Amino acid sequence: MDIYLLEAIINGVLLGGVLALLALGLNLIFGVIDVVWIAYADLVMCGMYLIYYLNAELGWPLLLACAVAIAWVVALGVLVHILIIAPILGSAPINQLLATGGLLFFLQSFATLLFGTDFRNIGVRLPILEVGGIYISSARLLAFGVAGAGAVALYFFLRRTFVGTAIRAIAQDRDIVGLMGVDQRHIYLVTSAIGGALAGLAACLLILQYDVHPFIGNTFGPLLFMICVLGGLGDMIGGFVAAFVMSQIIAIGGYYFSTELSYVFAFTFFIVLMFVRPRGVFSR
Amino acid sequence: MLSLAAISAGYGTFQVLFDVSLEVPRGEAVGVIGPNGAGKTTLMRVISGLVQLYAGAMRLDGRSVGGLPAHRMVEQGIAHVPENRRLFPRLTVEDNLRIGAYLPRARRQCTEQLDRVYKLFPRLKDRREQLAGTLSGGEQQMCAIGRALMSEPKLLLMDEPSAGLAPLVVAQVFDLVHRIRAEGLTVLIVEQNVQQVLDVVDRAYLLEVGRIKLAGTAAELKGNDFIRKSYMGL
Numbered sequence: 001m002d003i004y005l006l007e008a009i010i011n012g013v014l015l016g017g018v019l020a021l022l023a024l025g026l027n028l029i030f031g032v033i034d035v036v037w038i039a040y041a042d043l044v045m046c047g048m049y050l051i052y053y054l055n056a057e058l059g060w061p062l063l064l065a066c067a068v069a070i071a072w073v074v075a076l077g078v079l080v081h082i083l084i085i086a087p088i089l090g091s092a093p094i095n096q097l098l099a100t101g102g103l104l105f106f107l108q109s110f111a112t113l114l115f116g117t118d119f120r121n122i123g124v125r126l127p128i129l130e131v132g133g134i135y136i137s138s139a140r141l142l143a144f145g146v147a148g149a150g151a152v153a154l155y156f157f158l159r160r161t162f163v164g165t166a167i168r169a170i171a172q173d174r175d176i177v178g179l180m181g182v183d184q185r186h187i188y189l190v191t192s193a194i195g196g197a198l199a200g201l202a203a204c205l206l207i208l209q210y211d212v213h214p215f216i217g218n219t220f221g222p223l224l225f226m227i228c229v230l231g232g233l234g235d236m237i238g239g240f241v242a243a244f245v246m247s248q249i250i251a252i253g254g255y256y257f258s259t260e261l262s263y264v265f266a267f268t269f270f271i272v273l274m275f276v277r278p279r280g281v282f283s284r
Numbered sequence: 285m286l287s288l289a290a291i292s293a294g295y296g297t298f299q300v301l302f303d304v305s306l307e308v309p310r311g312e313a314v315g316v317i318g319p320n321g322a323g324k325t326t327l328m329r330v331i332s333g334l335v336q337l338y339a340g341a342m343r344l345d346g347r348s349v350g351g352l353p354a355h356r357m358v359e360q361g362i363a364h365v366p367e368n369r370r371l372f373p374r375l376t377v378e379d380n381l382r383i384g385a386y387l388p389r390a391r392r393q394c395t396e397q398l399d400r401v402y403k404l405f406p407r408l409k410d411r412r413e414q415l416a417g418t419l420s421g422g423e424q425q426m427c428a429i430g431r432a433l434m435s436e437p438k439l440l441l442m443d444e445p446s447a448g449l450a451p452l453v454v455a456q457v458f459d460l461v462h463r464i465r466a467e468g469l470t471v472l473i474v475e476q477n478v479q480q481v482l483d484v485v486d487r488a489y490l491l492e493v494g495r496i497k498l499a500g501t502a503a504e505l506k507g508n509d510f511i512r513k514s515y516m517g518l
Contacts, residue, residue, distance in 0.1 A: 172372045178354025181387040
């Protein structure tokens, strides 16, 4: 096999890691609370700006800045639930969609107000590794590893703890979990916090690879929703797999043609599959 | 133990229960019988906090528990085996049971309670790793009862435990009720299967269109002409 193709495939896998992590968060929130956080990618943006501000402007150590940023996005996730979702939980899904869509514009405008539209970075560039003639970005490798660890941690949380079991149960039958002593509102808050934590973690991984600007959410947000719909909204495993499928299409398409065209392929693939399997590729 | 005084309840503007009063003494098994649509399930949902009262008083061991949400009712010692069992189909049998012990107090006892439930229903132990959705109807009923027992309730509510089961399995389910009573639990059971439920309860109420029409001991109701004619086909 062509060594550059192999490189593209490996990069596709590495790219898929962070997308898979975010798809887990979005699907978790949809499965449990039954709302789609349209502004999810913009919460990542908020985390990236905080890391930039603490590290590049205030001179905090990067790891500390990352830890604070995760806590900050967790808080944002909880606030999104309390201030925006909880008051309209009983109303039509389109209203919830519009409300979080409004949040998207709010966050983008607010970031523009604070930081302007300049591209900003923390000035850290991790080395490029060479393995047998294949060049791999160590930032991407790190992102893949940490995203994988995050997914495994989430898996064990959902499998092994009482709250995790309640989260899985509520996604299957929300009306009767109260009979088990489960307070739905509490589970919704925990779920929103986890969704925030995953977005915060993604912010730490992305700031190592990309410049942050107010509209960075738009660069991967649509792709993220496509991945979640492709895997079946609320289906965590489906979304996880779909993230890698999509990033492979983008990586291999980018290798043979161009990155721009590879996105065209990815979206075409998505549209075709939506005709064939409208409820997600892995739907039963 | 449980006493309802002149309860009215329903869904929004659609009233289902009218002035229902009912007593469940400690250690007894009490039945509520009645036709489809009489409000039996709503009555159970009111007691477990899934449906809120319009009016009336509900007391458990003398304390007022009216208006508490469902998760608080479990804390008070009421466990509800819902109509149609309502297991979590894509959780394993053991996870379904474990979530029954969600309350902090019950979590500490989870392992002991699991042993107790498995002793009561050895079949569940064989199937502990299986997804609950793949169980047979009778096994699902065992799992649903087991899940309710995990919170160590004082009062067990059972809503139509025999519904949708084959006659042989129905007999097994009523046998289960006997065994649960032998464990010292107080039981309130709603059934359309009048003949068989009157064999396992001490006392019963007849609910028709949201009102209590008759009440008495199981023996009295079994001998009642109206019940024999309308509900037992005798």
